[in-house]
Amino acid sequence: MNERESLKINTQGHLEIGGADCVALAQAFGTPLYVFDEIYIRKMMGVFRNTLQNRYAGKGKVLYASKAFSCKAIYKIAAQENIGIDVVSGGELYTALQADFPTENICMHGNNKQDYEIGEALDAGVGLIVADAYSEIDKIDAEAKKRGVCQNVLLRINPGIEAHTHAYVQTATTDSKFGFSIQNGEAERVTVYALSKKNVRLLGYHCHIGSQIFEKQSFVLAAEKCMDFAAEMREKHSFTMTTLNLGGGFGVWYTDEDKKLTSEEYAEYIEALIGAVEEKAKTYGMELPYLLLEPGRSIIAEAGITLYTVGAIKDIPNVKKYVAVDGGMFENPRYALYQSKYTPILANRANEKPMETVSIAGKCCESGDIIAVDVSLPKAQAGDILAVFSTGAYNYSMAMNYNRNKIPPCVLVKDGNAEYIVRPQTYEDLVRNDVIPERLQK
Numbered sequence: 001m002n003e004r005e006s007l008k009i010n011t012q013g014h015l016e017i018g019g020a021d022c023v024a025l026a027q028a029f030g031t032p033l034y035v036f037d038e039i040y041i042r043k044m045m046g047v048f049r050n051t052l053q054n055r056y057a058g059k060g061k062v063l064y065a066s067k068a069f070s071c072k073a074i075y076k077i078a079a080q081e082n083i084g085i086d087v088v089s090g091g092e093l094y095t096a097l098q099a100d101f102p103t104e105n106i107c108m109h110g111n112n113k114q115d116y117e118i119g120e121a122l123d124a125g126v127g128l129i130v131a132d133a134y135s136e137i138d139k140i141d142a143e144a145k146k147r148g149v150c151q152n153v154l155l156r157i158n159p160g161i162e163a164h165t166h167a168y169v170q171t172a173t174t175d176s177k178f179g180f181s182i183q184n185g186e187a188e189r190v191t192v193y194a195l196s197k198k199n200v201r202l203l204g205y206h207c208h209i210g211s212q213i214f215e216k217q218s219f220v221l222a223a224e225k226c227m228d229f230a231a232e233m234r235e236k237h238s239f240t241m242t243t244l245n246l247g248g249g250f251g252v253w254y255t256d257e258d259k260k261l262t263s264e265e266y267a268e269y270i271e272a273l274i275g276a277v278e279e280k281a282k283t284y285g286m287e288l289p290y291l292l293l294e295p296g297r298s299i300i301a302e303a304g305i306t307l308y309t310v311g312a313i314k315d316i317p318n319v320k321k322y323v324a325v326d327g328g329m330f331e332n333p334r335y336a337l338y339q340s341k342y343t344p345i346l347a348n349r350a351n352e353k354p355m356e357t358v359s360i361a362g363k364c365c366e367s368g369d370i371i372a373v374d375v376s377l378p379k380a381q382a383g384d385i386l387a388v389f390s391t392g393a394y395n396y397s398m399a400m401n402y403n404r405n406k407i408p409p410c411v412l413v414k415d416g417n418a419e420y421i422v423r424p425q426t427y428e429d430l431v432r433n434d435v436i437p438e439r440l441q442k
Contacts, residue, residue: 006037007305015347015387017305019416022347026307026385028418029411032327033307034396036069036421038077038414040303043263045081048295051267056274058288063107065248065296066092068393073412073421074300075099084127086294090117097124107245107292109206111156111178112136119143122151130206130245132156132178137194144199154206154245155180155194157187159225161209161218179207182229191233202239204289205230208247211297214259216272222246223273227280234286245292246273252301254390255341266298297393304392306332306408307347308371310384311363321358323380328362329369330405332388332395342372347387352378360386364403396422404430 015022048062062083084105108121111132144151158179180187230241308325334340354376362369399407410422
């Protein structure tokens with residue numbers, strides 16, 4: 001695994017994370033169970049923070065991308081590690097506020113923000129709002145005027161970079177629901193529009209080209225295009241960009257088809273971005289902008305594993321063998337959405353060599369309820385504890401109550417100690433908001 005000293009096999013042949021035996025975790029907390037390694041989370045936050053601080057001649061800040069995994073505890077850790085956060089909904093903002101996160105270090109994202117979400121962001125005093133529509137600029141301006149403030153804003157622009165990743169997670173191609181295109185002139189027009197608003201203070205631009213990207217050149221090209229565009233806006237409209245947000249999207253390890261990036265290699269990605277910004281600033285005689293980066297998956301994905309208990313096993317001769325677990329698409333919908341690949345092992349028999357190829361199935365009433373396809377395992381038995389690696393990002397955050405299954409809890413481990421950071425749902429939680437109209441009571 002990627003520099004995971006705390007993810008190992010102990011003397012009992014059990015998988016261990018953060019000094020905690022995964023079999024003991026399953027017994028203590030039940031399964032399915034999301035488990036997060038605190039040391040790894042802090043380490044990755046530090047990699048991004050320190051590289052930006054030490055390498056960039058200007059000023060900058062790392063913003064943890066909340067959508068990867070949001071809960072009060074992760075915001076406490078981010079604040080302690082001196083990084084900011086971005087939020088994409090009123091719910092993520094509310095969670096951060098409940099954790100007393102410093103609001104000046106919050107950036108409000110999202111497309112089609114609702115009026116109430118913009119109002120909540122302004123009432124909270126968030127440091128930045130990223131606008132992604134003309135109507136959002138109007139709403140921010142109107143809501144800021146009501147409150148007698150001038151809100152700092154970035155515009156999300158689209159440089160037209162096609163990153164080598166899944167089509168569903170590419171966000172900066174010309175045909176995207178996100179951002180204003182540089183190529184068709186819309187980014188320029190919206191810049192002029194934002195500059196005309198009295199209660200909007202345009203600081204610069206935001207760009208995010210996609211997710212799970214392993215090659216540096218896409219990031220470098222995006223940075224260069226953003227700087228080129230900023231120079232053009234200075235020349236044509238006398239607008240000086242003071243802040244540039246280059247997003248995130250750095251790849252992580254899910255299977256051996258993916259590269260296992262080290263801390264040094266993640267630092268090289270950031271240094272490549274910084275180098276592109278510095279070179280363009282020198283070329284155009286521009287001041288270096290305040291630089292923002294938004295890692296999410298690369299901080300939290302490999303910090304998390306999910307534990308399951310093996311149940312029914314169905315062997316279809318000459319076709320496929322299914323190993324069913326007590327989770328499924330309700331707590332990890334990424335295979336159903338993207339055909340995402342994962343690496344599982346038997347946590348209670350972690351030393352044993354693989355003997356067969358199986359597919360891991362969930363318990364939902366859907367044929368597509370799959371966790372992993374054609375993976376190698378020892379011969380699984382009912383009652384085994386299955387661990388799936390790299391489930392820290394977009395697993396809990398995408399979880400749902402399909403088939404009225406309960407969303408699993410999350411625990412944080414450090415030095416062998418495990419504590420809830422999200423408690424388990426109950427059946428009472430599932431029906432809490434159900435209402436039976438009076439006419440149905442008869």
